[in-house]
Amino acid sequence: MEEMSTSKPEKPTTRSARTVSASVARRALALVAVGAVGAAAVTLLVTDGFDQPEKITTHSVAGPATTGPVSASSFGSADPGTCLQWTPTDDPETDRQDLAQVSCAEPHRFEVAKDVDMSAYPGIEFAPGSAYPGAMRFSQLRDEHCIDSVVDYLGTKFDPNGKFSVGLMFPSQTGWATGERTLRCGVQQSSNTGVPQEMTGSVLDQDQSSVWDVGTCIGINQNVPSDPVECSQPHAFEVASVIDLQQQFQVGIPNEADQDAYLEPTCTDAVNAYLGSDTALRDKTLTLFWSTIDVTSWLAGSRQVTCSIGKELDEGGFATITGSATGDILINGQPPVPPPAAPDGRALPTPLPGAAPITPGG
Numbered sequence: 001m002e003e004m005s006t007s008k009p010e011k012p013t014t015r016s017a018r019t020v021s022a023s024v025a026r027r028a029l030a031l032v033a034v035g036a037v038g039a040a041a042v043t044l045l046v047t048d049g050f051d052q053p054e055k056i057t058t059h060s061v062a063g064p065a066t067t068g069p070v071s072a073s074s075f076g077s078a079d080p081g082t083c084l085q086w087t088p089t090d091d092p093e094t095d096r097q098d099l100a101q102v103s104c105a106e107p108h109r110f111e112v113a114k115d116v117d118m119s120a121y122p123g124i125e126f127a128p129g130s131a132y133p134g135a136m137r138f139s140q141l142r143d144e145h146c147i148d149s150v151v152d153y154l155g156t157k158f159d160p161n162g163k164f165s166v167g168l169m170f171p172s173q174t175g176w177a178t179g180e181r182t183l184r185c186g187v188q189q190s191s192n193t194g195v196p197q198e199m200t201g202s203v204l205d206q207d208q209s210s211v212w213d214v215g216t217c218i219g220i221n222q223n224v225p226s227d228p229v230e231c232s233q234p235h236a237f238e239v240a241s242v243i244d245l246q247q248q249f250q251v252g253i254p255n256e257a258d259q260d261a262y263l264e265p266t267c268t269d270a271v272n273a274y275l276g277s278d279t280a281l282r283d284k285t286l287t288l289f290w291s292t293i294d295v296t297s298w299l300a301g302s303r304q305v306t307c308s309i310g311k312e313l314d315e316g317g318f319a320t321i322t323g324s325a326t327g328d329i330l331i332n333g334q335p336p337v338p339p340p341a342a343p344d345g346r347a348l349p350t351p352l353p354g355a356a357p358i359t360p361g362g
Contacts, residue, residue: 078115078184080153081202083108088195109196110167111203112186113153116145119181132176142168146185153187154204159300162208165190191227209304210291212239214274217324223317236318237289237310238325241270245293246303253299259292267307275309275325283338284329287312 078084083104102108118126118141125133133141150166151158158164169184187203188196212218212228219229220236229235245254248262267290272278281288289312291305311319311331323329329336 078112080112080114081204082112083202084110084112084186085198104202105200107198107200109198110169110186110188111199112184113146114149114185116149116183116185117181118183119179126181128179132173133170138168138170141170141183142166142185145183149185150187157208157300159208159210159297159302161210161294161297162300162302163189163210164203164208165194167196195227197228207302207304208300209293209297209302211242211304211306214239214242215324217321220318220320223313223319225318231324232322234320234322236321237308238321239306239308240274240288240325241267241307243267243270243290243305243307244303245305253295254293256292256294259305263290263292263305263307270307271309280325281309283336284325285331285336285339286310286325 078101081104082101083106084099085102085106085108086099104111124130146166146168164187167186167188167190169186171180171182189199191197215231216228216239217231217233217235218237218239219226220234223236225236231238243263243266245259245262248254248266249258254262267288271281271288275281275284277283286309288307288309290307293302293305309325311321313319319332321329321331322333
């Protein structure tokens with residue numbers, strides 16, 4: 001059998017974010033990862049304030065695609081809750097050939113929700129000798145059968161904006177020709193381009209918040225975030241902190257404004273601690289941004305958000321950073337140039353619109 005991994009099939013995964021430079025909120029970013037069978041897209045929503053956002057759509061590398069066949073003896077059978085692991089390869093003839101059941105406490109790439117025997121369905125589409133479905137048809141079958149299967153498996157607590165996505169394993173052409181008609185629905189943790197990542201522990205026991213571990217760097221392709229990479233490799237941004245909103249909002253569902261009001265100082269302090277200096281973010285000309293949780297995700301139990309640092313481009317998207325922000329970095333191949341230091345003397349507050357200019361001693 002083969003596996004086809006996708007982003008959330010019901011709707012695009014949306015991660016809204018507010019940005020600040022140093023401790024001043026000045027930008028809003030929204031990352032929308034749109035997975036498809038043949039391509040993945042990321043929409044950047046950028047604004048100079050918090051009104052009238054401008055949408056800029058760019059495309060990343062090709063998204064999830066079918067891979068080489070997995071033999072029936074390797075694929076075996078799996079009950080709901082079974083976790084599967086394999087070693088990814090670039091060769092479609094060998095990828096997933098070592099597919100095996102493992103304990104969910106061990107690293108794995110797929111958690112089974114349900115096996116669906118399509119031969120039990122009436123009609124000629126799945127009858128013996130029927131034509132092999134194409135990738136788009138398998139995508140439709142995933143939507144038709146796997147979404148409900150995953151929601152039922154998780155007890156309706158599936159976060160469509162979270163870090164887990166609905167996945168499908170389906171027969172290879174060889175398996176289909178020999179009569180294999182089983183579809184395997186499950187849950188996986190996909191990267192921005194839909195590649196299944198290793199995860200540990202059953203999804204049933206996890207917070208599904210769309211977060212990466214602190215210190216993770218997210219790669220870049222054509223100014224768009226891609227998959228996690230070593231921070232020594234070119235990347236779009238780096239995760240500096242993971243914040244549990246439950247500690248602040250213990251009653252009710254916080255709206256975005258309340259989350260922003262809490263996360264601006266919280267993320268600023270966390271990033272300053274991560275970088276080891278209150279001036280490092282400014283000196284390295286980086287942008288701080290954070291994610292928020294919407295009502296649907298909150299009701300599904302998601303509570304965690306990330307504070308991340310990258311370099312926003314004026315034309316949209318991200319600059320290419322090399323090196324961890326905790327040390328020396330290059331931005332688009334050049335070391336950052338710190339802005340001029342503020343002049344000595346007491347800092348003056350910004351006057352309200354229409355107010356008389358503020359003068360020292362006034």
